[in-house]
Each structure stands twice: as C-alpha cells, then as structure tokens.
Amino acid sequence: MRLLKVSTICWLMLACTLFVFAAGEQEKAAKPLQIVQWTHEDPNRTPLEEKWIAEFQSEYPNVRVVRETSPSGKIKEKVLTAFAAMKGPDIFNLEAEDEWQYIVSERVAPVDLEAVEYSSYEALRNEYLPVTFNGALYEGKVYGMPMEITNWCIYINNKYYREVGLDPAKDYPKTWEQMVTVAEKLTIREGEVIKRRGFDFRYPYYLAFFVPMANQLGGTVLTPDGKSAAVDSPAWIKLLRYMADWGPNGHNLGSPTYTNARKTFNRDDNSIAMCISGLYQYDRIKAENEAFLPEVSVVPYPRFEDAVNDNGAAVYGHYYMVNSSSSPEVQEWAWKLIKYFTSHEEEFLDQVGLIIPSKKLLQTDVYRNKKFADVFIEDMRKSNFIMTHESGPKIQDVIKEMVEGVMLSNIPPAEAARRGKQKIDDILGM
Amino acid sequence: MGIKRRQYWGLIFVLPAVIFFALFSYLPMINSFIASFHSKDIISLKAPVFVGFKNYIHIFTSEDFINSIKATIIFAVGCFIPLVTISLLIATVIVSLRRIPWIQNLFKMIYYSPSIVSGVVSATIWLLIFDPRGLANQWLNFIAGNPTPVDFKWLALPAMARLATIIIYFWKYVGYFVIIYFAGLVSIPQSLYEVADIDGASGWKKFLSITIPLLKPTIEFVFIVAFIQCVRTFSIQYVFVQSGSPREPINVVSLNIYTTAMQYHSLGRSTAMSVSLFCFILIFTIVQLRIYRSERVSYV
Structure with a gap:
C-alpha cells in the first residue's frame, strides 16, 4: 500500500515536470x-x-x-x-x-x-x-x-625623462640598443630591487611585440613552406640573447614577473617610465588619470641597429x-x-x-x-599583420617559454631556440 | 520480509548519490579513458580519430612530460614531508593546551583558516609577498642584515619559484592536517597516559609507544590525503605561470594537462596524461594502504 503511494507521488512529480517544460516551450515562442x-x-x-x-x-x-x-x-x-x-x-x-x-x-x-x-x-x-x-x-x-x-608604439612619461636630464622629444630610443641605455638611465634601484623600471616589454603577447623584433633581424617563426619552425635561426638566437641581457640575470631592467608595465604606467606613480601600448591607451589614461595626459608622449616602435626589415610592432x-x-x-x-x-x-x-x-x-x-x-x-x-595560424596561440606559448627560459632560468639562447623549434615542430605535426 | 523492505528503502535513499557520482565522476572518467586513445582538437568539429597507444607513447617519450613528472615529484616530496610531520607537531602542541581551551580554539582557528581560502586567492596574496618589492625580500634582507637590499627572485629563479610554491601550499594545508591529527589525538584514551606515568615513562617514550601506534589510522589517512593533494596541485602553479614565473620548474603534471588541453587543444594527449596520473595515484594509494594495514596496533 505504501509502495503504491510512493509510486503515485513519483508519477505526479513527473507529470508536473513535463507540464513545466511544456509551458516553457510556449513561453519561448512568445x-x-x-x-x-x-x-x-x-x-x-x-x-x-x-x-x-x-x-x-x-x-x-x-x-x-x-x-x-x-x-x-x-x-x-x-x-x-x-x-x-x-x-x-x-x-x-x-x-x-x-x-x-x-x-x-x-x-x-x-x-x-x-x-x-x-x-x-x-x-x-x-x-x-x-x-x-x-x-x-x-x-x-x-x-x-x-x-x-x-599596432603598438612606445608611451613615454616626459616627467621622468626630464628628471634624469633627457629630452623626451629628442632622446627617446630609436633603436633597441638605445632602449637599453635610455632604460638604464631611467631605472631606479635599491640594491638589486628595481623601484622604477625605465621600460619593460608587454609580456606575454609575444606574437605582437616579440615576433616583429625577430622580423626586424630577418627571423621568421616558420620556414617559407610553413612546414617547420625557424626559431633556431641566428636572428632568433640574437634576440633571445638581447632578452636574457634585459632580464634579472643580465642588466636587470625588467622581468615578466613584474606587474604589467602598461597598467602601472597610467598611475604615474614612479614605477615605470615607458611602456608598449596601442592608441586606446591614451583614452584609458584620460579616464583613469587625466592630469597625467600632458606628460605623455608617443614614439614609434624601435628598430634594431642592424635591422634588415623596417617593421614596427605587429598590426593586430x-x-x-x-x-x-x-x-x-x-x-x-x-x-x-x-x-x-x-x-x-x-x-x-x-x-x-x-x-x-x-x-x-x-x-x-x-x-x-x-x-x-x-x-x-x-x-x-610599415608593419606586418600578426601571425595568423591555426596553431598561433600554441606557438605563442612556446615562444613565451623560450623567452622566459633565457630571462629567468638561465637557459642558453641556442638551447632555448633548439627546444622551441622542437616544440613548434611537434605542434605542427599534431 | 521486514529486513528486505528496509534494504529496498536504503537503496532508494542511496540511488540519487549513486546517479550523481555516475554522471559527474564515473562517466567523465570513462570518457577520459576512451578519449586518451583518440586524437581530437577540442574546438574542432571533426570526429575524434582512433590512434591506439600513440598518445601514451608520445607523452612518455616527450621531454616536456618527463620534466612535469620531475617537477611533480620535487613539489610532492618538498611539500608532503613538512606537511605530515609539522602538522603532527603543531597538533600535539595544541592538544597539550587542553587546560586553556580558548587558546586551543584560537590556535585551531588560526591554523585552519588558510585552508578555506581558494588556491587562486592564496597564490595571489603570496604573489604580493614574493614581489621583488614585497615582504619576503624585506624580511630576508632584514634577517640577513644586508646593507643594500638583495632581490631573492622568488618568482623568477627556478629553485626559488619551486620553494615559493611549496611554501604557499604548506601554509594553505598545514591547518587542515592539524585539525585531523587533533581529532585523532584527543580520541586516544587518557588512561593509557596515566598508566604510563605511573610506570615512569618519559614524554618521548609515551609519544613513541602510545601516541604514534594509536594514531596510525589517522596518520594513514593524512599520508594518503596529503600525498594525493600534493600530486594533484594545480592552482598555485597556474597563477605563478600566469604572473610570469618560468613554467619549466613548476610545470607539474596537472598544469601540463591543462596546458595541453586548453592551450594546445590536444584532448587525447591531455587525457592520456590524466589517466597516467590517475593510475599512479591509485597504485601508490593501494601500496600505502597495504603497508599500513599490516602494521595496525590495538591496546584494547
């Protein structure tokens, strides 16, 4: 008898559920x-x-x-x-x-x-x-x-330039080699700890900022037929060496572990003097810290002294x-x-x-x-469109590992390039 | 007849939980096992292709996965030993405070509270501490008496990144195991210690001959749970890598599973890694259970 009651209740519940679903269908139409x-x-x-x-x-x-x-x-x-x-x-x-x-x-x-x-x-x-x-x-x-x-260019805080005796209109870095010198002048350290970075890259958007630097030196991510990786070329090894020198184990000018440079730049809080960003950054500064706008200037993306291509950051x-x-x-x-x-x-x-x-x-x-x-x-x-490839995000991840490997883990550039090539070849063969 | 009816009702009450687990635990596990023998891009509409053991052969011959096993072992050993030993010591100290219950409760609350914070939140808080301008560098420089601050590169150097993740994990979970040990310690009959006192046993002797043997079921539970937790670690390493730390030294298996699926889109390889990790944990747990069961002691 009790079982009969339980089964009746179950059937009633099921009927109610169906009714609710049916009502939902009618409602959906309206x-x-x-x-x-x-x-x-x-x-x-x-x-x-x-x-x-x-x-x-x-x-x-x-x-x-x-x-x-x-x-x-x-x-x-x-x-x-x-x-x-x-x-x-x-x-x-x-x-x-x-x-x-x-x-x-x-x-x-x-x-x-x-x-x-x-x-x-x-x-x-x-x-x-x-x-x-x-x-x-x-x-x-x-x-x-x-x-x-x-595309991205370099945003400059003019105030910090003047503070170290530089003229933002003339002394801004035209080449990546000059970037090291200018950033060093603008950097403030207390012992080994950086209090103000002169400049730092826009990690981890490596396809947008880093691959174009390789392009300037004649490097490409893939071989012309697109079938294998070309990230072990001399251009890439030279660029990886540049990044190793930039990092905490080299000139100690910046690191992927620091707070995103673009975000702290808007605050004008003496933590960064230059950053990489797009035109939209200007309106974001206007919204966040309008008083800072008169101190902002923008200059083109630097090139390497021995660049074989005159491209800026990637267009995306x-x-x-x-x-x-x-x-x-x-x-x-x-x-x-x-x-x-x-x-x-x-x-x-x-x-x-x-x-x-x-x-x-x-x-x-x-x-x-x-x-x-x-x-x-x-x-x-003058710039190239960002690499569009069905494995683009995976390749970017491998490049991230290569750059962070040389900057933070002291992996020699040639070894990082070899490992990167192997991984990208593996991705292409998936 | 009455017994049979009771059994029937028991089955009805258990059924929702069985259905829930079947749908949300066992079914995905079976699916993962099947997927590990296929090649499939997670956003592609193309049907999965059966590849046999190719995914397993690939992962066990790739430098990347071998490095992940190494990173997981370093993390698990570095975390597991301090977790299971220090939490026992802390629990013993807290139990000894039984005459001042409010202090006992305060310590329990202090130690347990980090374990209710999510892994991502814990890692984010600690990232601020490990920042070059953060408290970790300041404290160490103060203790070392460095005239000019040294950057210990907590997030940047491979060894320091490993140590930093271990510290966070230890901080987060030590309280959880303290509470479990505490529950085990207070369940040991006080009369055994009183008899030992009459016999003139020292504190250390009582700890070794009464506490440890009678705490074995708790120790067994803590060892198994702590080990599984350490091997499955993910969120702290994920937040570190997202914040720019080098991936290689902290690329534990769970993080590699995530990267392979979500960034490399290779569902087959990531599920092959998941199944391998599952088998490893299962075998290790069975071995641990066998060892502990053969050593059980009773004074009753």
Whole structure:
C-alpha cells in the first residue's frame, strides 16, 4: 500500500515536470529573440556599446541583447571552454591571432552580406584599408567585422625623462640598443630591487611585440613552406640573447614577473617610465588619470641597429564574430547588431581610441584631430599583420617559454631556440 | 520480509548519490579513458580519430612530460614531508593546551583558516609577498642584515619559484592536517597516559609507544590525503605561470594537462596524461594502504 503511494507521488512529480517544460516551450515562442555577446572588459567601450544596444533594442523590440564582459586575460579561456562544450555566445571578440583557430575550425560563420548590407565580400573589403581583414579573411570569405585594428608604439612619461636630464622629444630610443641605455638611465634601484623600471616589454603577447623584433633581424617563426619552425635561426638566437641581457640575470631592467608595465604606467606613480601600448591607451589614461595626459608622449616602435626589415610592432585586431552553431535567425540579427556597432567608427575612435580603419573614417576631423593617431598609422603602414595560424596561440606559448627560459632560468639562447623549434615542430605535426 | 523492505528503502535513499557520482565522476572518467586513445582538437568539429597507444607513447617519450613528472615529484616530496610531520607537531602542541581551551580554539582557528581560502586567492596574496618589492625580500634582507637590499627572485629563479610554491601550499594545508591529527589525538584514551606515568615513562617514550601506534589510522589517512593533494596541485602553479614565473620548474603534471588541453587543444594527449596520473595515484594509494594495514596496533 505504501509502495503504491510512493509510486503515485513519483508519477505526479513527473507529470508536473513535463507540464513545466511544456509551458516553457510556449513561453519561448512568445519571448523576444536573444543574442548573447561576450567581450573583454574595456571601461571606455562598455558605456558606448550599452548605449547602442539600448538603441538597437528600441528600434527592434523583437531582439534582446545580453552583453557579458570578462577580464582580458580570462575571456580567451572562457570562450574556448564554451566552444569545446559545443556552446558559446552568439557574438564574441578575441585578439585576431586567437580568433583564427575558430575560423579554420568552422566554429564561426562568414559575414552575412545581406545583414551587413554589402553586395559582396570584395565590396565590404573595399570600404576599409587593405590590412583590415587580414585576420578574418579565409578561403575568399570574411569571417568578422573589425572592432579595432591597431599596432603598438612606445608611451613615454616626459616627467621622468626630464628628471634624469633627457629630452623626451629628442632622446627617446630609436633603436633597441638605445632602449637599453635610455632604460638604464631611467631605472631606479635599491640594491638589486628595481623601484622604477625605465621600460619593460608587454609580456606575454609575444606574437605582437616579440615576433616583429625577430622580423626586424630577418627571423621568421616558420620556414617559407610553413612546414617547420625557424626559431633556431641566428636572428632568433640574437634576440633571445638581447632578452636574457634585459632580464634579472643580465642588466636587470625588467622581468615578466613584474606587474604589467602598461597598467602601472597610467598611475604615474614612479614605477615605470615607458611602456608598449596601442592608441586606446591614451583614452584609458584620460579616464583613469587625466592630469597625467600632458606628460605623455608617443614614439614609434624601435628598430634594431642592424635591422634588415623596417617593421614596427605587429598590426593586430579584434573582430566581432558570430557563432556558427547559433540559429540562422540569431546569426542574422547578430550581424545586424554588429553592423550597427561598427557603423559608429568615429565614436569608437574619439571616445575609446579604437581604430576601425574605414576609408570614411580617415577623411574625418575626428581622425585628423586625434592625438598621436598619426604616429600609430605611420608605423602601421610599415608593419606586418600578426601571425595568423591555426596553431598561433600554441606557438605563442612556446615562444613565451623560450623567452622566459633565457630571462629567468638561465637557459642558453641556442638551447632555448633548439627546444622551441622542437616544440613548434611537434605542434605542427599534431 | 521486514529486513528486505528496509534494504529496498536504503537503496532508494542511496540511488540519487549513486546517479550523481555516475554522471559527474564515473562517466567523465570513462570518457577520459576512451578519449586518451583518440586524437581530437577540442574546438574542432571533426570526429575524434582512433590512434591506439600513440598518445601514451608520445607523452612518455616527450621531454616536456618527463620534466612535469620531475617537477611533480620535487613539489610532492618538498611539500608532503613538512606537511605530515609539522602538522603532527603543531597538533600535539595544541592538544597539550587542553587546560586553556580558548587558546586551543584560537590556535585551531588560526591554523585552519588558510585552508578555506581558494588556491587562486592564496597564490595571489603570496604573489604580493614574493614581489621583488614585497615582504619576503624585506624580511630576508632584514634577517640577513644586508646593507643594500638583495632581490631573492622568488618568482623568477627556478629553485626559488619551486620553494615559493611549496611554501604557499604548506601554509594553505598545514591547518587542515592539524585539525585531523587533533581529532585523532584527543580520541586516544587518557588512561593509557596515566598508566604510563605511573610506570615512569618519559614524554618521548609515551609519544613513541602510545601516541604514534594509536594514531596510525589517522596518520594513514593524512599520508594518503596529503600525498594525493600534493600530486594533484594545480592552482598555485597556474597563477605563478600566469604572473610570469618560468613554467619549466613548476610545470607539474596537472598544469601540463591543462596546458595541453586548453592551450594546445590536444584532448587525447591531455587525457592520456590524466589517466597516467590517475593510475599512479591509485597504485601508490593501494601500496600505502597495504603497508599500513599490516602494521595496525590495538591496546584494547
């Protein structure tokens, strides 16, 4: 009898559950279409995108956008984990070198030309500078709309230059060899402990700042046929020696273990005199510490004295991409929303310092009046797009190990290069 | 009939837990085992390719995995020995404070509190201490009486990075084992010590002849749990590597599993490493259990 009661209760519970699911299905039909966007934290961009989302939603009440942000260092893993589990947001953006693997793996959809109102991919590309789609163009199709295309230059705190008797307008480092001398003058140490770094690199973005240094010396990551690694060439060994000398066991000018130079630079707290960053840094300083702006100047990325190529830091970007697993209807509205975002390129540049290099933007006063934009664009014209390879992030990780090995673990440059080549060859053969 | 009905209800009550473990523990374990014989990129839509023992052959012939085994052994030994010995000493001292219960409770709370902090948070706090301008350098320079500060390069030099991770792990888990030892120590009948006092036994003699033999089940538990914890360490090394420390000296197996899956996207190789680590822990635990069971003592 008791068993009968228990079984009746179980059946009733099951019936209730089914009823709830059925009601959910009906509700789903009445709900507005939802688009989930994942992006990295950017305090200047957030209010702009939130404003545009509100405008978009009021124009199209059938669409609801959920915008979620994550720290820059975490979003890569978050997106990867979600895609590995066959989930993921409808719209996301990562650095171009990280996005490439999603394109090659067919996890993102090509741009919906009808939704973004272009007749062909060629017509879309013609609206922008030629370099713009280098990180999103695959087998004739474009897989992302540019949120930002940028490169890095050197930000200088003029006050510290003057403090050590240097003129920031004339004495800034034009070569990496001069960088050692200038940084040494600006560095303040107490015993072996660095109190103020003259300059430090932007670890661990090795594809963006380090590979271009190797390119200057004639080095490349891969052999011309792309089948094996070329990181054991004399150019790489020379560069690794330079980094070993830079580190705590050499001239003790900086280290990957110190706080990110770009972050502390904005504080103007006597902890760093120069750092590497993009044009967006200027607006971040404006937002965080506006009083510091008059003391900031920007100079081109240095070259090696015996450089064989005159390139600056890598040109890279963030593209808005759409998940190929999202429903066709969601994909269509996602591209419409992206089109709405990217059509505001003047506000992107003016308020966030992000360059969407459309030909239209370069004709505007906003671009002409943007402080230091000319320094970045001039260096960008001479530079290469960041390495886009389906194993790009893995290769970057190997380069990180090579550089940190010579800087921190006293591994001889030739040995670090040998191990790096072996690992990259292994990745290519996976 | 009554017994049978009770058994039936017992089964019903246990069933949710069995289903939960089957879904969230055993099923992923079986999946991992199967995945370790396949080649699969975690974001690719392509179906996994069966490669037999290729992943196992690759990992056991790669310098990287051998280095990870070495890094794990150094960490486990460096952490395990101080953890199991010092926590016993601390627990003994705390038990001896039984006449001042509030001090006893205060010490228990102080030692236990770091173990409730997450590994990532612990590592982040200690990163500030190990910063070149942080407290670790300041204290050591003060103790050594250095006229000009020396940078001990806690996060940069391979040996120091290893030592730093061991210190953090010890700090985090010593309190947990102190509490376990404490529970074992207070369960030893006081009458045995009183009899030993009458017989004129010294403190050391009582410790060796009463405390240690009767604490064996607790010691057995602590040894097994501490060893498994040390071998599975991940979050501290992960935070260190993210903060720029050299990977090689602290690239423990768990961190290598993570890197192989999340950065190299090789699900097959990372699961082969996971299965190897699981087998190693299982064999070691069985051996430890066999040894301890043969040495059990009872004074009852």
